Amino acid sequence: MDDATGAVVVGVDGSPGSTAALAYALEEAARRGARLRVVVAAQVPEYWAMAYGMVAPPPISEVVAGAQAAGQQEVDGVLAARPDLASRVPVTVEARAGAAAHVLLDAAEGAEVLVIGHRGRGAVRSALLGSVGLHCVLHASCPVTIVRATDVTGHPDRAEEAAVSV
Numbered sequence: 001m002d003d004a005t006g007a008v009v010v011g012v013d014g015s016p017g018s019t020a021a022l023a024y025a026l027e028e029a030a031r032r033g034a035r036l037r038v039v040v041a042a043q044v045p046e047y048w049a050m051a052y053g054m055v056a057p058p059p060i061s062e063v064v065a066g067a068q069a070a071g072q073q074e075v076d077g078v079l080a081a082r083p084d085l086a087s088r089v090p091v092t093v094e095a096r097a098g099a100a101a102h103v104l105l106d107a108a109e110g111a112e113v114l115v116i117g118h119r120g121r122g123a124v125r126s127a128l129l130g131s132v133g134l135h136c137v138l139h140a141s142c143p144v145t146i147v148r149a150t151d152v153t154g155h156p157d158r159a160e161e162a163a164v165s166v
Contacts, residue, residue: 006112009115012074017117020149021117023078025038042067071095072093101136108141108142112142113144114140119133
């Protein structure tokens with residue numbers, strides 16, 4: 001059985017939109033009676049920089065471990081705020097090395113839904129979908145829900161869902 005089957009997958013990165021997406025995904029997993037898989041994309045260090053005399057980047061395993069710890073800390077904060085759901089929804093946190101859109105699409109293969117935070121700051125930029133969100137909406141094999149921390153009019157926690165067919 002695929003690891004994502006029967007799961008709500010959510011991408012987190014520590015941003016306000018990510019925290020809103022995580023809270024929404026927790027509620028969605030509870031509603032569906034599904035597991036919650038929290039995925040953190042760990043950006044791979046740019047090793048070419050060493051050729052130009054820059055400090056050597058940390059090993060990939062260290063970067064992934066740091067991303068895992070940051071993701072777990074974000075999850076712990078949301079679960080502390082919702083102990084009623086924390087006891088009902090099995091939650092796992094995983095970090096994977098790579099570009100966010102590719103990591104999320106891979107993790108969401110076979111999932112019930114992929115939940116990600118909306119990007120953008122300010123009235124104009126917040127009305128636009130970021131590149132990771134757009135890539136996921138266009139290429140995901142499951143429905144994708146984009147969650148805003150606040151919408152452009154200032155109302156909290158508005159979710160926009162885009163069902164994506166294969």
